[in-house]
Amino acid sequence: MKGARKAHATRATAVVGHPVRRKDGLDKVTGAARYIDDLVLPGLLYGTTIRSTISRGEIASVHLDFDTTGFTIVSARDIPGKNVVSLIEADQPSLADGRVEHVGEAILLLAHADKERLLDVRVSIDYRPAAPVVEPELSPTTFKEITIAKGDLGRGFAEADLVVEGEYRTGHQEHLYIETNGVLAVPGDGGITVHGSLQCPYYVHRALCELLSLPERKVRVIQTETGGGFGGKEDYPSVLAGHAALLALKSGRPVKMVYDRAEDMLATTKRHPAIVRHRTGVTRDGHLTAIDIEVLLDGGAYVTLSPVVLSRGLLHATGPYRCDHVRVHGRVVKTNTPPNGAFRGFGAPQTQFAAEVHMDRIGEQLGLDPIQVRERNALRPGDTMATGQRIEANGGALRVLREAARRTRFRQRRRALRGTDRGLGVALFFHGAGFTGSGEVKLRSKATLELTRRGVRVGVTATEIGQGARTVLAQIVATALGIPYEHVEMPPADTSLAPDSGPTVASRTTMIVGRLLELAARDLKRRLRGRTPAESWRAHGPISVTKEYTPPPGLTWDEEQYVGDAYGTWAWACDVAEVELDRDTGIVRPLRITSVADIGRVIHPVMARGQMEGGTAQAVGYALTEEVVMRDGRMANAQLTNYLIPTTADTPEIDVVFVERPYRNGAFGAKGVGELPMDGGAPAIVNALRSLGADVRAVPATPERVLDALSKG
Amino acid sequence: MRFTLNGRTVDVRAHPMKRLLDVLREDCHLTGTKEGCGEGECGACTVLVDGEAVNACLVPFAQVRGARVTTIEGLRGRRRLQEAFVEHGGAQCGICTPGMIVAAAALGRRPNLDDIKTGLAGNLCRCTGYSGIYRAIEAAAVPLRPARRRGARGKRR
Numbered sequence: 001m002k003g004a005r006k007a008h009a010t011r012a013t014a015v016v017g018h019p020v021r022r023k024d025g026l027d028k029v030t031g032a033a034r035y036i037d038d039l040v041l042p043g044l045l046y047g048t049t050i051r052s053t054i055s056r057g058e059i060a061s062v063h064l065d066f067d068t069t070g071f072t073i074v075s076a077r078d079i080p081g082k083n084v085v086s087l088i089e090a091d092q093p094s095l096a097d098g099r100v101e102h103v104g105e106a107i108l109l110l111a112h113a114d115k116e117r118l119l120d121v122r123v124s125i126d127y128r129p130a131a132p133v134v135e136p137e138l139s140p141t142t143f144k145e146i147t148i149a150k151g152d153l154g155r156g157f158a159e160a161d162l163v164v165e166g167e168y169r170t171g172h173q174e175h176l177y178i179e180t181n182g183v184l185a186v187p188g189d190g191g192i193t194v195h196g197s198l199q200c201p202y203y204v205h206r207a208l209c210e211l212l213s214l215p216e217r218k219v220r221v222i223q224t225e226t227g228g229g230f231g232g233k234e235d236y237p238s239v240l241a242g243h244a245a246l247l248a249l250k251s252g253r254p255v256k257m258v259y260d261r262a263e264d265m266l267a268t269t270k271r272h273p274a275i276v277r278h279r280t281g282v283t284r285d286g287h288l289t290a291i292d293i294e295v296l297l298d299g300g301a302y303v304t305l306s307p308v309v310l311s312r313g314l315l316h317a318t319g320p321y322r323c324d325h326v327r328v329h330g331r332v333v334k335t336n337t338p339p340n341g342a343f344r345g346f347g348a349p350q351t352q353f354a355a356e357v358h359m360d361r362i363g364e365q366l367g368l369d370p371i372q373v374r375e376r377n378a379l380r381p382g383d384t385m386a387t388g389q390r391i392e393a394n395g396g397a398l399r400v401l402r403e404a405a406r407r408t409r410f411r412q413r414r415r416a417l418r419g420t421d422r423g424l425g426v427a428l429f430f431h432g433a434g435f436t437g438s439g440e441v442k443l444r445s446k447a448t449l450e451l452t453r454r455g456v457r458v459g460v461t462a463t464e465i466g467q468g469a470r471t472v473l474a475q476i477v478a479t480a481l482g483i484p485y486e487h488v489e490m491p492p493a494d495t496s497l498a499p500d501s502g503p504t505v506a507s508r509t510t511m512i513v514g515r516l517l518e519l520a521a522r523d524l525k526r527r528l529r530g531r532t533p534a535e536s537w538r539a540h541g542p543i544s545v546t547k548e549y550t551p552p553p554g555l556t557w558d559e560e561q562y563v564g565d566a567y568g569t570w571a572w573a574c575d576v577a578e579v580e581l582d583r584d585t586g587i588v589r590p591l592r593i594t595s596v597a598d599i600g601r602v603i604h605p606v607m608a609r610g611q612m613e614g615g616t617a618q619a620v621g622y623a624l625t626e627e628v629v630m631r632d633g634r635m636a637n638a639q640l641t642n643y644l645i646p647t648t649a650d651t652p653e654i655d656v657v658f659v660e661r662p663y664r665n666g667a668f669g670a671k672g673v674g675e676l677p678m679d680g681g682a683p684a685i686v687n688a689l690r691s692l693g694a695d696v697r698a699v700p701a702t703p704e705r706v707l708d709a710l711s712k713g
Numbered sequence: 714m715r716f717t718l719n720g721r722t723v724d725v726r727a728h729p730m731k732r733l734l735d736v737l738r739e740d741c742h743l744t745g746t747k748e749g750c751g752e753g754e755c756g757a758c759t760v761l762v763d764g765e766a767v768n769a770c771l772v773p774f775a776q777v778r779g780a781r782v783t784t785i786e787g788l789r790g791r792r793r794l795q796e797a798f799v800e801h802g803g804a805q806c807g808i809c810t811p812g813m814i815v816a817a818a819a820l821g822r823r824p825n826l827d828d829i830k831t832g833l834a835g836n837l838c839r840c841t842g843y844s845g846i847y848r849a850i851e852a853a854a855v856p857l858r859p860a861r862r863r864g865a866r867g868k869r870r
């Protein structure tokens with residue numbers, strides 16, 4: 001163990017830990033990088049989608065009220081395979097067949113060679129509307145229900161001196177990647193090739209095989225340069241790729257579909273809104289004796305990834321705290337809005353918002369400051385979580401909490417700000433890296449290395465979506481193999497060339513796929529027997545090594561009981577936010593956020609910092625301005641003029657500090673980072689408002705909500 | 714219609730009401746300029762018209778008759794700025810980057826942080842939280858050899 005860690009340290013003299021030049025940097029700063037909308041092909045058709053304007057009902061009739069010459073038209077009847085978007089359940093049709101369950105549901109697809117002609121399209125649809133379910137609390141349909149239980153809740157509450165209760169709410173959030181969803185489908189050779197802006201090539205691959213009834217080898221999915229994902233290109237591209245492929249197969253011509261902003265906001269997935277209720281037993285000196293949490297997630301009209309979002313949400317619901325008696329129960333239910341799906345954090349930002357605002361309220365009732373109450377309860381090495389997972393010897397939340405308090409001089413600063421319009425708030429949080437439970441075992445990800453004339457080529461379908469996967473994975477390979485970073489080739493993710501290395505989600509790419517590549521590189525190095533790749537190539541020609549995921553020894557998970565190691569490891573972080581409040585308008589200006597994070601070994605300091613900063617900025621939007629206004633199941637503000645993401649003017653200064661505690665089963669000691677920063681910003685900001693007398697319990701904390709809280713306070 | 718595109722006089726035939734963004738991308742095949750919203754809110758389509766940063770999605774083609782249009786592809790002499798975006802984490806997914814760099818180029822050679830924030834307030838980035846962008850622009854503004862350059866500037870004054 002010790003030896004292994006030492007070995008990591010010496011190898012780090014190569015490029016791991018250094019800010020090497022990002023592989024895609026030059027193309028991105030010169031405008032040479034090619035995104036989906038930059039591609040054109042001879043004979044190209046442009047596709048468009050006719051969508052439901054009601055949130056629930058039957059389709060009585062469809063009339064085309066325009067000149068259809070030259071158009072390719074596809075309806076549910078044209079689907080050669082199963083009319084489903086294959087993911088967890090088979091409940092979501094690719095095209096509505098007789099009934100619709102949400103506004104924006106696709107009913108008809110059209111394509112034409114002349115983009116302008118698409119503007120003339122007039123389709124009238126008669127519906128027999130039904131009453132939609134828009135309030136999750138009133139939903140009769142549960143997609144998934146999960147309970148996590150530990151100890152004896154009755155005993156825990158009996159030991160308590162005080163019981164603190166509260167309800168917390170979070171809203172939808174729109175990903176707002178600056179590049180909208182888009183794909184290009186090219187028919188040929190009895191099959192289909194889809195190029196697209198996407199995170200998970202093999203998800204799309206599987207969905208296309210089912211929809212088109214094609215064998216695996218007749219479907220090829222290639223990722224193009226992707227202008228942001230954040231989870232919004234995890235599940236949705238399977239829908240869009242299916243549509244473009246249907247049009248392409250019917251017309252026999254390539255078809256491009258790129259959503260405009262309004263369509264992207266109206267029709268694609270969002271973050272699940274949540275209602276979280278806490279009931280907590282606590283002793284007078286501030287120790288938690290019982291935690292009882294009830295979570296309700298709004299799934300939208302179809303299941304998509306909701307069961308897994310619920311699972312992750314519940315596994316993070318207690319926050320990073322120790323307690324012997326815990327019950328976490330949750331449901332995700334159906335409503336008639338567009339389906340909610342994956343979004344950075346995946347359920348954890350919702351539940352940890354509740355946990356952290358609740359923790360401040362517990363502290364308040366006991367007369368403990370926010371640091372004290374967290375210090376008493378923060379998970380420490382050897383402690384067990386709600387599922388019984390034991391905290392590693394170099395894990396736990398205490399270290400980042402103390403470092404954040406020290407660095408921001410939390411107590412002094414709070415005292416200094418007393419009586420002003422500035423407030424300081426803290427949030428302590430964690431994020432499980434990789435797929436939940438036995439997810440990684442089921443995925444059985446693979447990664448390949450192929451020798452080239454001067455180095456190696458990496459064969460993975462992990463996607464570069466801006467986070468730096470291309471660069472970081474190459475650093476890992478170069479370092480493990482002992483060759484120059486520049487000699488590691490990173491081709492685009494292509495299902496016809498690379499094995500399934502799992503989806504690019506769940507903060508898993510560096511830790512899991514990186515680890516596979518590290519092992520493959522070590523293997524390859526042994527086979528080179530001291531030769532350079534070039535020498536070996538000359539002597540023996542190509543060699544390739546493929547590694548498949550095997551779980552680290554000792555990890556156990558019981559899916560039925562929700563007991564065991566929910567994640568291979570956890571990243572830990574603590575945010576301190578300083579905000580300024582205008583008491584007349586309710587406008588909150590975030591001034592500074594300090595984020596202390598343990599993400600294991602940092603592979604690329606600039607990119608790791610970039611993940612923390614960018615994720616924190618998204619959390620600021622989630623906390624304050626990003627409000628999806630749903631009216632009868634339709635997003636009423638589907639445009640950038642009134643769905644407000646942080647600009648330079650409202651993004652605070654973000655100070656990132658890494659506490660590096662290496663994880664022995666991650667690539668060179670790395671854990672995950674991508675999602676972590678999304679969990680802390682909102683509660684830290686709302687807790688800062690609390691210190692100013694605004695008892696806010698829902699995000700976004702819009703001026704109206706803040707004024708309302710102030711008037712009650 | 715005749716205008717100057719990236720330093721060269723060009724004659725492009727397109728509808729006068731066509732968006733400059735589409736003329737550049739479709740008729741001139743310069744796809745470095747991106748579309749993020751089409752409504753003037755995101756700045757992904759930023760280009761320079763006579764040296765000033767504008768949203769190409771809001772400009773009808775007719776408006777650039779005789780004007781000097783500069784896109785990311787024609788941004789000469791700003792290599793340092795571009796390099797700094799690579800080095801300091803100014804570009805992640807890269808979709809906002811061309812617009813961001815063009816807008817940054819219009820800030821002059823040595824903007825301070827406030828200038829940068831104000832100048833880029835119309836350019837959205839969803840990936841970086843802007844910090845990496847500020848670092849890049851500030852780094853590019855720092856002279857290569859501070860001591861000598863400072864002296865030289867002193868003399869010019």
Ligand code: FES
Nearest residue numbers: 749750751756770
């Ligand atoms: S595309 Fe022009 S401002 Fe967004």
Ligand code: FES
Nearest residue numbers: 805806838839840
């Ligand atoms: S780098 Fe992705 S939007 Fe700016």
